[in-house]
Amino acid sequence: MKRKLIGALVGAAAMSLAAGQAVAQKAGAKVSGDMVKIGVLTDMSGVYSDLGGQGSVTAAQMAIDDFKAQAKPAWKIELVYADHQNKADVGSNKAREWYDTQGVDMITDALNSAVALAVSKVTLEKKRILIDTGAASTRLTNEDCSPNTVHYVYDTYALANGPGKAVTKQGKDSWFFLTADYAFGHSLEKDTSDAVKASGGKVVGAVRHPLNASDFSSFLLQAQSSKAKVVGLANAGGDTINSIKAANEFGLTKNQTIVGLLTTIIDIHALGLPTTQGMMFTEGFYWNLNNETREWSRRFFGKHKKMPSMLHAGTYSAVMTYLKAVQATGTDEADAVMKQLKATTINDMFAKGGKVRADGRMVHDMYLVEVKKPAESKEPWDYYHIKAVIPANEAFQPMSLSRCPLVKK
Amino acid sequence: MSEIFGIPIQAFMGQLMLGLVNGSFYATLSLGLAVIFGMLNIINFAHGALYMAGAMLAWMGLNYFGIGYWWSLLLAPLGVGAVGVIIERSMLKWLYKLDHLYGLLLTFGLALILEGLFRDLYGVSGLPYSIPEEFAGAYNLGFMFLPKYRAWVILASLVVCLATWFVIEKTRLGAYLRAATENPRLTQAFGINVPLMVMLTYGFGVALAGFAGVLAAPAMQISPLMGSNLIIVVFAVVVIGGMGSILGSIVTGLGLGLIEGLTKVFYPEASSTVVFIIMAIVLLVRPAGLFGREK
Structure with missing residues (x-):
């Protein structure tokens, strides 16, 4: 009983303090x-x-x-x-x-x-x-x-939209997806598919792999036999890294373009250029710009x-x-x-x-990048060719499609 | 072209082959666990971390000392084995008389410490390790494109597994080991140095994990978390094969690799779960595992 009382007192004190702070913040036009x-x-x-x-x-x-x-x-x-x-x-x-x-x-x-x-x-x-x-x-x-x-x-729209449109327009118009089997992967796959179709490309198939799968060779073999020109990786982190590594080992990169849908310079650095050369994806920043x-x-x-x-x-x-x-x-x-x-x-x-x-x-603006060949890289961390600058008004979801209640239509 | 269940026979064979590659890793890792459990009664949760350490040692050897893949394949397991010996001498030997739980908790803690250490040193994204030049390229088997390195993985782990099985089941040294497990005091009375054998057994068991780590280094990304992703499946393999059964863990490792490979074709969403479904069924029907003996 006593303990409860003390708890309540402390709670009340904390609340009044917090409230006081909020009032203080509203009142003065100062820091x-x-x-x-x-x-x-x-x-x-x-x-x-x-x-x-x-x-x-x-x-x-x-x-x-x-x-x-x-x-x-x-x-x-x-x-x-x-x-x-x-x-x-x-x-x-x-x-x-x-x-x-x-x-x-x-x-x-x-x-x-x-x-x-x-x-x-x-x-x-x-x-x-x-x-x-x-x-x-x-x-x-x-x-x-x-x-x-x-x-x-x-955001996922910007990551998906850039490569979905730009890569398809380069004539690489058939896509196969390697998708992490949870909400993030599915939405990335959907957003990219929409962009691909809007640009006149087609999606020939997809395989859904469990999160943190230890081996990707089987999924990549399926991607290989799909004969799609582009293999889109709708996954992240370690899954992306292991997919890329296996893609390279199984010779996918010779005939197909690997597009990472959430790939960053950190992944490229971890894998090295010999494994990642020729990959394309969207970045929001590149140090060597x-x-x-x-x-x-x-x-x-x-x-x-x-x-x-x-x-x-x-x-x-x-x-x-x-x-x-x-x-x-x-x-x-x-x-x-x-x-x-x-x-x-x-x-x-x-x-x-x-x-x-x-x-x-x-x-x-966002940037569509392609990973350099090892011979093209002049210094450590010199990893990208900038293939296209995606202007701000195209990179992100247009306001007309917004589902945000704050936006007046 | 002929098909099996609507899948071209070529793709089907290809997937079986890949299943065998993964099965080789499972077999090598679960073999180490089985040896340790069989001889020491320790559930070695640090196995995954030591597998990771094997891969890390290979990477460090290459990048700091210029030690190539082949020497790593020998030296990294020795290094991991030495770490194992230190762990056994300084910590595990106090726990043999206690409940399994104590060994499990200790090794689990060690695994977390090891992973944390490497994570702090190298980050989580991992480190690249390229395939040795001898194995660059691939065999065209007609039905699939098998990277040479993966073929080597199957061969190397099969040889190591069978050699281990042979030593333990068919040689005099193995007989001493088995005797020491069955009745340590009596074996000691015959003049055999049981603590030494136990120490070497643990060292050897974890060296197997280090060996699998070096094998995995070129095929998978080396990262501090690579062990924890794999270890749960490997434990399932050991449980299905029968705790402590040497042959059981080899056969089950390869078999489950195959089954998992097939799942990846027919219903990829379930590929990480299928092993555990099999484990549940096996435990219901044969609680001691497929190859285990009831005590």
Whole structure:
């Protein structure tokens, strides 16, 4: 009984504190506690930790340091980070704790769609901001869109649409899919199939493999006997890596083009060019694009010892853009900052002319890349030919197809 | 062209061949587990991590010391075996008299530590290891395109498995080992150094895992998680074959590889589950496993 009473008292105290904080934030058009606090919520040790993980923390810290040096804000900036272990409940609990007790204003990275959707709900409830640079699901800006969430780097539509259209138009018009047998894989397959068919291509078949299958040779043999010109890999992480490795071993790459639907420079680096040459896929960022990307990426490399993934570059850009918006409005109050974010045109090493739409989607150019042959690569991490720049208005789902209630039609 | 169940016979044979390749890995890994369980009564959960360590050692040897594939095939299992000996001497030997559960928990903890260590050092995306030049290319068998390396995997693991079976079941050394398992005190009374034999057995069992790791390195991506993805299936193989049965684990490993291969053609969605369905059925009908003896 006594313990229950104490529990209730503590709970009540915590609630009143939290409420007090919320009031304080609404009241003043100034930065609460003279402190902007940014939380990087990511996978620090699991399957996506190379894609986001410590690299995202490093990128966010770089953005904070650069912003401090350039803008010399009157308020302090603090960075916190945590491992969500790819579990939606762990992620949303952490977000709640950060918002309630630590005064975190903005959460970023949040890779893994399940975690992102959960954190987005908490963010809306607590009236803070989520700038998601890691998750893939288009639900974040459609059925589950939120006035407090920005989806910054990529989504399954952008990943599927680019290669689906561009590769088909190059005459590689028959596709076979290797699909991870869960929601993510299915939606990636569907989105790509739609793009292929819209461009006059056809889909000759698909094989659904279990998540984390240890051996892909059997599935690739089926892809081989389908005689499709393109084999699309609607899977991610270790599954993609092992599919590519087996494709190479079984000689698929001689007659068929392998298109990764969620492949990044991290995968290419892990596999090496001899295995991956000739593959095509969509990227949101490439370090060796121009002087600006090279300059930033080399600085990042100096700290992280690996070149940035599009998540890392996106996280830097997101934190920088957010801090500039706080500076411009003079407050960290979410509604005002979001309004500012949606009015800003983002121009930095990550995005040129980037815009945050009403549904929370940040649209920017994407790149269709082809992996170089080993002989063409001049230095470590020199991996891509840029085959096409997919302009922002074509790369992402058009607003006319939006299923987000925030979008007025 | 003739067909089997609506599948061209060529594709069918191809899938059987691939099943055999996977079966070879299962057989080599489950053999090590069976030897360890049979002789030491330890359920070695660290087996997957040591398999990963074998692959990692091969990669480190190549990239830091320029040691090629063939030397790795010899040295990495020795390295893993040495680690095994240290584990046995320093930790496992205190647990033989206790319940199975203690050995299982200890080795499970070791597996997590090993995986965490390599994950911290090399990240999770994995490391590339190319196929040795001798095995680049493929045999055209008429009905399929068999990469030479996969053919080598089948051959190498079959030889190693059969040699192990022969040593344990047909030689004097094997007879000592089996005697030491049956009644350690009596065997010791005959002047045989039982603790030494037990230590070497564990070392050998995990060296088999290291060997499978090196075999797998060129065919699969080397990653800290490669062992944990495989170990559960391998345990199922051991249970189906009969805990501790040497021949059982070899035959079951290959057989299940074949069955899994066929599932990948007819109903790929179930290919990761089929092994466990078979395990459940076998446990219902023959709780000691297909080749196991009831005690």
